[in-house]
Amino acid sequence: MTERTRVAIVGAGPAGLVLSHLLAEAGIDSIVVDARGREEIEHTIRAGILEQGTVEVLDGIPGSRARTVGQRHDGIELRFAEPGGEAQGHRIDFADLVGRGVWLYPQHEVLRDLIAARLAAGQDLRFGATVTEVTGVDSARPTVRGARADGTPFEIVADFVVGADGSRSVVRPSVTGDSRSGGYFREYPFAWFGILCEAPPSSEELIYSNAADGFALISQRSETVQRMYFQCDPDTDPNALDDAEIWERLQARVPGTRLAEGPIFQRDVLRFRSFVSHELRRGRAALVGDAAHTVPPTGAKGMNLAIADVLLLADALRRLLLEDDPRGVDGYAEAASQRIWKAQHFSWWMTSMLHVAPDASDFDRRRQIGELRSVVESEAGRRYLAEAYTGWPLRAAV
Numbered sequence: 001m002t003e004r005t006r007v008a009i010v011g012a013g014p015a016g017l018v019l020s021h022l023l024a025e026a027g028i029d030s031i032v033v034d035a036r037g038r039e040e041i042e043h044t045i046r047a048g049i050l051e052q053g054t055v056e057v058l059d060g061i062p063g064s065r066a067r068t069v070g071q072r073h074d075g076i077e078l079r080f081a082e083p084g085g086e087a088q089g090h091r092i093d094f095a096d097l098v099g100r101g102v103w104l105y106p107q108h109e110v111l112r113d114l115i116a117a118r119l120a121a122g123q124d125l126r127f128g129a130t131v132t133e134v135t136g137v138d139s140a141r142p143t144v145r146g147a148r149a150d151g152t153p154f155e156i157v158a159d160f161v162v163g164a165d166g167s168r169s170v171v172r173p174s175v176t177g178d179s180r181s182g183g184y185f186r187e188y189p190f191a192w193f194g195i196l197c198e199a200p201p202s203s204e205e206l207i208y209s210n211a212a213d214g215f216a217l218i219s220q221r222s223e224t225v226q227r228m229y230f231q232c233d234p235d236t237d238p239n240a241l242d243d244a245e246i247w248e249r250l251q252a253r254v255p256g257t258r259l260a261e262g263p264i265f266q267r268d269v270l271r272f273r274s275f276v277s278h279e280l281r282r283g284r285a286a287l288v289g290d291a292a293h294t295v296p297p298t299g300a301k302g303m304n305l306a307i308a309d310v311l312l313l314a315d316a317l318r319r320l321l322l323e324d325d326p327r328g329v330d331g332y333a334e335a336a337s338q339r340i341w342k343a344q345h346f347s348w349w350m351t352s353m354l355h356v357a358p359d360a361s362d363f364d365r366r367r368q369i370g371e372l373r374s375v376v377e378s379e380a381g382r383r384y385l386a387e388a389y390t391g392w393p394l395r396a397a398v
């Protein structure tokens with residue numbers, strides 16, 4: 001059976017769900033499909049930092065708990081030592097430098113709020129629906145085909161198709177015309193070993209630590225659960241280390257702080273990739289979020305960049321579908337790219353400044369400490385970091 005909607009959104013992550021909300025507010029109906037089940041979406045552990053602008057967007061969605069349950073952070077700490085010296089923490093005071101902050105509120109909680117809100121609003125939201133084909137993006141009737149959870153085929157004819165379906169996007173090839181990666185790509189020679197543990201917080205704010213044998217990030221989840229990461233080889237098997245070895249690595253990488261230890265109940269290895277799709281829009285299809293780009297997690301930009309894309313695209317679609325004005329859609333790729341490449345740079349810069357490359361020479365290490373000093377000892381340096389981390393102003397496409 002062929003179904004009809006105005007916007008077919010592939011992917012029920014933050015990008016797809018926020019887009020369906022913004023379109024509904026404008027009176028534009030959409031169908032959201034996702035190959036995953038609701039349980040899986042609501043339980044996948046992802047990062048947790050929301051820019052102030054992202055929280056403001058979520059505030060507009062009924063039932064969002066980002067501002068109330070999430071914790072506001074007005075700064076982060078960068079920690080490093082001169083070679084052979086004692087490590088010192090340097091606070092980047094966001095409130096003082098840019099008058100803005102960020103919220104620590106995990107992505108799966110954002111997703112629980114969004115799914116509940118969209119279902120309550122009567123959104124057509126389908127889990128377990130796998131897309132196999134997107135056709136007709138160069139026509140006025142792009143079409144999404146696939147199979148529902150029970151195997152029955154579906155076909156959705158739309159005015160516009162949006163790929164919000166993550167880094168392994170099935171919509172992307174119809175936009176780039178390339179079944180391979182179709183993008184600018186960079187891989188890094190390290191990854192993060194991430195844990196969730198039952199313990200009280202070890203620090204009030206996040207600590208980004210550059211230690212002689214590698215990076216560590218001390219983050220949080222709640223009064224009783226903490227999230228921490230340490231730099232590791234990308235081929236590390238998450239089950240190869242026992243709890244004692246993990247704590248030993250973490251402790252060694254935040255010299256000067258005694259981490260509160262506790263049972264580790266989740267561990268994962270996150271590979272680092274920077275990717276931007278060569279094309280973000282073709283005809284009546286566009287990409288948003290991780291389908292369009294991925295960033296390494298050091299700059300905490302992933303979900304925020306997805307929301308920034310969606311604000312641009314929602315406005316562009318409103319103009320196209322309600323006013324028959326194609327300029328927003330025509331300008332989408334260029335407008336989105338500007339922020340995407342700033343975020344790519346920031347994420348790459350934080351990553352390269354804070355991690356120790358496996359082949360780093362003494363020159364490289366000393367230069368890196370010089371770079372960190374240049375940032376923390378200069379108000380302009382600290383302000384750049386604060387501006388980027390808390391998020392550049394959000395704007396609509398021209």
Ligand code: PHB
Pocket residue numbers: 046047048049206217219220227297298299300
């Ligand atoms: C996290 O809490 O998972 C987190 C925080 C900051 C980052 C990355 C991850 O830069």
